[in-house]
Amino acid sequence: MKKFLLLLILLLLLAAGGWYFLQVNTKAQKQTVTDLRNTGTAWMSWLTDESSNPESIPDLIKSQETRVTIGFAKHHVPTSGTEYKKLTYAETVKILRPSDTFFYMQDIPKTDGWGHELEYYVNENILDAAVLLIRSPGKDGVFSGNFYQVQPTPAEEYDNDIVWADGYFVTWPAQPTP
Numbered sequence: 063m064k065k066f067l068l069l070l071i072l073l074l075l076l077a078a079g080g081w082y083f084l085q086v087n088t089k090a091q092k093q094t095v096t097d098l099r100n101t102g103t104a105w106m107s108w109l110t111d112e113s114s115n116p117e118s119i120p121d122l123i124k125s126q127e128t129r130v131t132i133g134f135a136k137h138h139v140p141t142s143g144t145e146y147k148k149l150t151y152a153e154t155v156k157i158l159r160p161s162d163t164f165f166y167m168q169d170i171p172k173t174d175g176w177g178h179e180l181e182y183y184v185n186e187n188i189l190d191a192a193v194l195l196i197r198s199p200g201k202d203g204v205f206s207g208n209f210y211q212v213q214p215t216p217a218e219e220y221d222n223d224i225v226w227a228d229g230y231f232v233t234w235p236a237q238p239t240p
Contacts, residue, residue: 087201087220090175091235094198097171097180098226104158104167105194106229112188130183132195134232136212143209144192146183154182174198174224181205195227 133143149157151172159165173179175198183195199205201220214236215222225232 087176088217090201091217091220091224093175094224095231095234097174098196098198098224098231101158101167101171101180101196102194102226102229104170105196108157108166109188109193130208132183132208132210134210134212134227144185144190144195146185146195149182149184151179151182157184174200176201176203176220178203191228193228195225197223197225199223 128148129145130148131143131145151170155170158167158170171180178199181197183197185193187193197205200222204221206223210223210225210232212232214234217235217237219235222235223233224235
């Protein structure tokens with residue numbers, strides 16, 4: 063009887079630990095999606111302002127350092143990819159919060175819900191079809207690559223990248239079905 067009670071207590075503790083793990087990761091995932099959506103909205107406001115005068119884009123975007131090509135596929139039809147400039151966090155802050163009295167976003171997130179650094183990208187040609195991109199590596203902290211299928215990913219697979227580009231999510235956690 064003692065062994066049975068001990069086993070029952072152990073199972074209850076394991077179940078509680080699994081529930082806690084699920085809650086922590088779900089919260090981190092939701093925070094990441096919220097941060098990418100809110101930052102993306104602020105960045106689209108910046109793009110709207112800048113697109114009326116593309117010659118005024120900041121010099122930091124025009125520099126040739128840290129260029130990365132990232133592509134997408136929708137309905138399994140790949141694009142050729144877009145060459146983006148990877149921005150540092152400080153450069154991103156400089157764009158979205160140009161002064162203390164004028165800003166597109168007060169607090170720009172540096173990390174995702176798991177504490178991994180977000181990556182911010184911008185295309186030098188702000189009149190192009192693909193201009194802005196933000197991505198999170200997910201729980202594991204490792205990006206899956208530079209090519210993404212446009213689709214939701216299973217919500218319980220926390221290691222999947224979460225990617226936002228030009229007003230839309232490219233990869234995002236699907237809502238669990240009831």
